[in-house]
Amino acid sequence: QVHLQESGPGLVKPSETLSLTCTVSGGSVTSNVWSWIRQSPGKGLEWIAYVYYSGSIRDNPSLKSRLTISVDTSRNQFSLNLRSVTAADTAVYYCARARTRFGGDKYYFDYWGQGILVTVSP
């Protein structure tokens, strides 16, 4: 059973960097594809990025290249850094495992963390 847990500050000031970590247990970060997804009342569920074990990512262009993601294989974690945040980045942030049925890059999300609320406010 794969378990994911998000951690990080719940409050970030505007223009600063939002930093979150997802710790994976019951599975290896090196043998799966992972994802960050956020949910806000205004935008609903919004995909942020796929994270590959190599450390490469595919991200949502709507984030305008503000995103950095890293993978720490020794700790079985992956992290998200979102720069220059505004109130529009206030959301519950989830990490999730991405899977495909027949390979390729058509992913669904089968395991999710519990989510962490991040508020952007002075």
Next chain:
Amino acid sequence: DIQMTQSPSSLSASVGDRVTITCRTSQTISNFLNWYQQKPGKAPKLLIYAGSTLQTGVPSRFSGGGSGTDFTLSISSLQPEDFATYYCQQSYSDIPTFGQGTKLEIK
């Protein structure tokens, strides 16, 4: 981005009822459509992937159908634990997108 439109936005039903939720996409996506259930304060839970494949452990009263641009999620006999919000998600394009949700409430 592919736009997802769910209907209805909310639905009232009773235990034992059969309900159907619809998801329409702005362009054809074959069967790359997934369904999730979310309860208040919890993460979404995968119910169905690839249009009609039931995720392991999900009760067989849930079923998915459709292809192209029109998809359905049906619950054959509502149980008390099924009252929740349901989301569709397309995995066809490089940018996965979600529907706005259908809130299923007890009548």
